[in-house]
Amino acid sequence: MSTAPLLCEGRVVIVTGAGRGLGRAHALAYAAEGARVVVNDLGVGLDGTPGPGSPARQVAEEIRAAGGEAVAHGGDIATTEGAASLVRTALETYGRLDTLVNNAGFLRDRMLVNLDEDDWDAVMRVHLKGHFLPLRHAAAHWRAEARAGRTPRARVVNTSSGAGLLGSVGQGNYSAAKAGIIGLTLVAAAEMGRYGVQVNAIAPAARTRMTEDAFAGTMAAPDSPGAFDAMAPENVSPLVVWLGSDACAGVTGRVFEAEGGRITVMEGWRPGPSADKGAHRSPSEAGDTALKLLAAAEVPGAVYGAQ
Template identity: 80%
Template sequence: MTAGSCRGRVVIVTGAGRGLGRAHALAFAAEGARVVVNDLGVGLDGSGASGTPAEQVVAEIRAAGGEAVAHGGDVASGEGAASLVATALDAFGRLDSLVNNAGFLRDRMLVNLDEDDWDAVMRVHLKGHFLPLKHAAAYWRGESKAGREVTARVVNTSSGAGLLGSVGQGNYSAAKAGIVGLTLVAAAEMARYGVQVNAIAPAARTRMTEQTFADTMAAPSRAGAFDAMAPENVSPLVVWLGSAASAGVTGRVFEAEAGRITVMEGWRAGPTVDRGDRWTPAEAGEAARKLLTEAEPWRPPYGA
């Protein structure tokens, strides 16, 4: 294991037993980080639980000469999130970076979407981002107030579904859009304590995407060919955002897919008109239609 850009840093990665999280954990370890590998080991829909996936990733890191510990707690619970941060502090004495990645899917068209499926997806994605962030931020705030320098990083995981919407994924799209809002607020609130908070919208072949993108996300068949949809393609950006080298970058959303990195530019003022008085409904409609002719074209959600 060759120490590099994250030497000396302690990094938590949630949902790190498989897919993107596993790739992130291995990439951080390869750059010298000590890693807390969190995973409940649940199924694609969040059912069941097993500590095996996290333990296997820890074994991979240790076999390569790195340092890692497993955490099998539920990060969408207050107790689980608190124990996650405590695990980093107990094992390694500090915490420098948090990568929120845990999640699962329960896809349905809106008219078929049960309340329980809505709640479960919102819980694991939104609450599962908020609570680890809350407990990590409390630690970093305490360090800052004690006069110790903090160079902390948080990388949240949104999705193209959160930025554009995705047919059949109303719960997932809403949760991932909420993560962007949470990222913007956290970046503003935590800057004074030396914490930077960014988000990624990754596209890669994982358990969560293999059915949606089955035709386009197959691995290359010939030896040595670039596997555009490998989750490992996303991890270099995540490692950089989680390192001290990303100083000055906060409150941003990046799309990462294959060899492409894009800075996403979200809601901001476009064409506008102000009459200085109240509109009638007809006048407001006429004004809105005129503004729409000057605006960027509407982009349909995935699957439309």
């Protein structure tokens, strides 16, 4: 009886924020498909402050106990040294790097009028800068490999959110950071394709420490044994593993929404109704034209939490 080959056999994968929730599920799923995994987690609380223990080490031990290969990394990937150390750990431990999954993040939710500068900066730092710096260091390695004649089949999976696609009341900082991650994904895909790097993003919906308060009462696990738990983080990981494998050749610069058993290709900003007068308009004329175009345009999705 033949056994199907593992999807990520021989690949080396970095997963940031992999100590809990979605990141942990991704790390375990990659290991189950034959990948050697660098498990990164700073071990902080929901607000970004340090917490006890080492969740990265625990997940790495869990992978090894199941017969896989993994190494823990506890550096701060929102710093240049931490991000460089992360990539260096993969190269020094396993001799290569094939996939980067940017997943780390936390929340500091406030309504805009109560959102202070520290809350804004902290969320931007971890989510947006915490995506940029590991991507930058990984991309530099892959570019050097390509220029040396060893073009990689590299993959990057970034983590956005429905909040980045539609906005979310009380999460101005988080929504802006997650929208920025989509822009970063599109640019990286365009710039790095020539070096053998594919870059995509996911907007997951799952039950994690970050979402349990926001979706309280709607994300409980099913009571009956064996029932499908639509909000389990493990439901998102299969798509993330596929996007980080050779199997997704040719797929780049795309955003996928993943929730339960549903996968959606998200279609972002593109031209809708348009009118060109070919001459200068007065403000009143511009307003009349805008209203006519809006009447013919699709209604945007509702912002999460809007009344």
